[in-house]
Amino acid sequence: xxxxxxxxxxxxxxxxxxxxxxxxxxxxxxxxxxxxxxxxxxxxxxxxxxxxxxxxxxxxxxxxxxxxxxxxxxxxxxxxxxxxxxxxxxxxxxxxxxxxxxxxxxxxxxxxxxxxx
Amino acid sequence: xxxxxxxxxxxxxxxxxxxxxxxxxxxxxxxxxxxxxxxxxxxxxxxxxxxxxxxxxxxxxxxxxxxxxxxxxxxxxxxxxxxxxxxxxxxxxxxxxxxxxxxxxxxxxxx
Numbered sequence: 001x002x003x004x005x006x007x008x009x010x011x012x013x014x015x016x017x018x019x020x021x022x023x024x025x026x027x028x029x030x031x032x033x034x035x036x037x038x039x040x041x042x043x044x045x046x047x048x049x050x051x052x053x054x055x056x057x058x059x060x061x062x063x064x065x066x067x068x069x070x071x072x073x074x075x076x077x078x079x080x081x082x083x084x085x086x087x088x089x090x091x092x093x094x095x096x097x098x099x100x101x102x103x104x105x106x107x108x109x110x111x112x113x114x115x116x117x
Numbered sequence: 118x119x120x121x122x123x124x125x126x127x128x129x130x131x132x133x134x135x136x137x138x139x140x141x142x143x144x145x146x147x148x149x150x151x152x153x154x155x156x157x158x159x160x161x162x163x164x165x166x167x168x169x170x171x172x173x174x175x176x177x178x179x180x181x182x183x184x185x186x187x188x189x190x191x192x193x194x195x196x197x198x199x200x201x202x203x204x205x206x207x208x209x210x211x212x213x214x215x216x217x218x219x220x221x222x223x224x225x226x227x228x
Contacts, residue, residue: 004159042219042221043160043205043218044218045215045216048215056214090159092160102147103148103215105162105165106150106162107162108152108159108161108162
């Protein structure tokens with residue numbers, strides 16, 4: 001199974017709502033990522049989990065809260081978002097090349113299209 | 118600023134023609150990767166080239182890397198309408214801690 005799945009595909013929420021995005025992979029990858037992508041822009045890294053521990057937080061506002069319950073699952077909890085947070089949220093995973101200290105190819109999910117009203 | 122810059126920003130060609138996209142970057146890298154993204158969907162990894170490699174092939178794709186010029190190119194031969202997508206280069210900087218994506222090239226292949 002070489003697939004990364006994300007749910008939901010679309011999400012519309014108000015600024016006072018609390019919602020969660022989910023991501024799952026069964027490739028045995030030990031690194032998982034959240035990216036944010038605005039229209040016609042490249043993906044921007046938000047968080048990296050390595051061996052289920054948060055290793056990188058790219059100064060993301062606290063209204064975004066990641067969680068890695070186990071090696072296959074990654075969640076992104078959303079609370080009190082702003083309209084400018086509307087974007088495509090992408091999850092990815094990779095078999096981290098720890099010895100070489102290099103990033104291997106990343107496998108992306110189809111994304112969640114988030115709209116904040 | 119972003120590690121990778123790509124040109125052209127957009128490219129429109131006829132089916133059967135070759136498409137070339139270029140990527141430039143600023144610092145030493147471990148590897149450079151190319152990804153494709155169909156409209157509004159997830160990215161698909163195409164090819165990874167390491168800093169000690171100069172050229173790599175995968176099917177109709179050919180990637181070159183010139184570390185002295187800090188640049189890479191992606192060539193798609195005999196293009197098809199299904200190749201219509203955005204193409205991003207991504208660099209793994211040697212002293213960085215993440216993969217950084219370039220601005221991307223939008224390719225349109227007309228049938």
